[in-house]
Amino acid sequence: MNDYSFTLSGATLIAMGSGALFWPDQDILCVSDLHLGKSGRRARLGEVGLPPYEGRDTLARLERDLGRTEAKTVVCLGDSFDDRQSAEALPEDEKAWITTLQAGRRWVWIEGNHDPGPLDLGGTHLAELPLPPLCFRHIARSGQSGEVSGHYHPKMTVRLRARSVSRSCFLIDADRVIMPAYGTYTGGLRCTDPTLRGLMRRDAMAVLTGAAAYPVPLGPKGESQQAR
Numbered sequence: 001m002n003d004y005s006f007t008l009s010g011a012t013l014i015a016m017g018s019g020a021l022f023w024p025d026q027d028i029l030c031v032s033d034l035h036l037g038k039s040g041r042r043a044r045l046g047e048v049g050l051p052p053y054e055g056r057d058t059l060a061r062l063e064r065d066l067g068r069t070e071a072k073t074v075v076c077l078g079d080s081f082d083d084r085q086s087a088e089a090l091p092e093d094e095k096a097w098i099t100t101l102q103a104g105r106r107w108v109w110i111e112g113n114h115d116p117g118p119l120d121l122g123g124t125h126l127a128e129l130p131l132p133p134l135c136f137r138h139i140a141r142s143g144q145s146g147e148v149s150g151h152y153h154p155k156m157t158v159r160l161r162a163r164s165v166s167r168s169c170f171l172i173d174a175d176r177v178i179m180p181a182y183g184t185y186t187g188g189l190r191c192t193d194p195t196l197r198g199l200m201r202r203d204a205m206a207v208l209t210g211a212a213a214y215p216v217p218l219g220p221k222g223e224s225q226q227a228r
Contacts, residue, residue: 004213006172006205009133009146015170017213019180020065021148023134029071030136032150032179033079034058035114035186037090054184055094062182063101072105075129077150077179078112078138088119095121112138112151140199145175153181154196155188156206158216165208171196171218173204180209191218 003022004015014022021030036055066074081090098121101107107123109115128137133146140149157166168180168188178199181188189196191206204218 002212004170004207004215006177008148008172008174008177011134011146013177015172015177015207015213016065017210018061018065019168019170019182019209020062020069021170021177021179022065022069022071024069026131027070027072028075028131029065029069029073030075030077030148030179031062031065031182032077032138033112033153033181033183033186034062034076034081035079035181035183036081036094055091056097057184058182059094059097059101063097066101066105073108074101074105075108075136076110077136077148078110079114079150080109080112081115090121098122108136110136110138140176140178142199147176148179149176150179150181152178152193152196153186153188154178154191154206155180156191156208156216156218158208167208167210167214169209170207170213171200171204172207173201175201 002017006013011023012025014024016022036058102122108129109123109125110129111125111127128135134148135146136148138149139151140147154169154171155166156169157164170180171178171191200218206216206218208214208216
């Protein structure tokens with residue numbers, strides 16, 4: 001099994017190894033923090049360059065996940081673009097690719113802290129999307145339940161077959177799920193960070209991304225020490 005199924009506020013959700021979240025009953029595929037245009041932004045700022053392929057790689061994975069799930073709605077959970085200029089400078093072939101993926105689907109762009117305002121890329125732009133019993137927003141709010149958010153790019157290091165493996169991950173407890181970053185080249189915040197520990201319950205689960213979704217207990221200090 002490549003996925004991890006769990007329940008949040010009565011809704012059955014599937015954490016996919018790709019980093020996408022699928023809600024079968026609503027035909028919704030949710031992805032967070034695409035950060036399209038990251039390599040271009042780094043080049044503009046004079047930072048160490050990255051190969052300019054992250055947009056195509058991210059969209060190719062999204063296309064595969066849509067083909068697999070046949071989702072009727074896509075929720076992009078904020079920071080879909082690395083900044084306003086990245087969105088404006090998106091290559092024409094990538095704009096056309098997004099248009100093709102949107103065809104026949106509802107497409108919701110949730111606002112993020114990196115995101116520009118509404119752009120001419122189709123879809124609907126919202127601050128958040130309440131779909132009871134869940135609510136989709138970019139940044140988690142303390143005390144909320146049934147919340148699906150992103151922003152923090154959680155990652156975890158575990159001991160797996162006598163070696164350390166670091167992967168992006170979902171964080172899941174009875175109140176919320178914090179999504180991994182879906183975009184290529186995105187960094188991450190370790191699960192030991194006090195911000196993430198303050199948001200998650202002590203019995204939270206981390207689900208590592210990769211060829212298969214891999215669940216491990218988060219642990220009292222925010223990091224699993226051993227996985228089989």
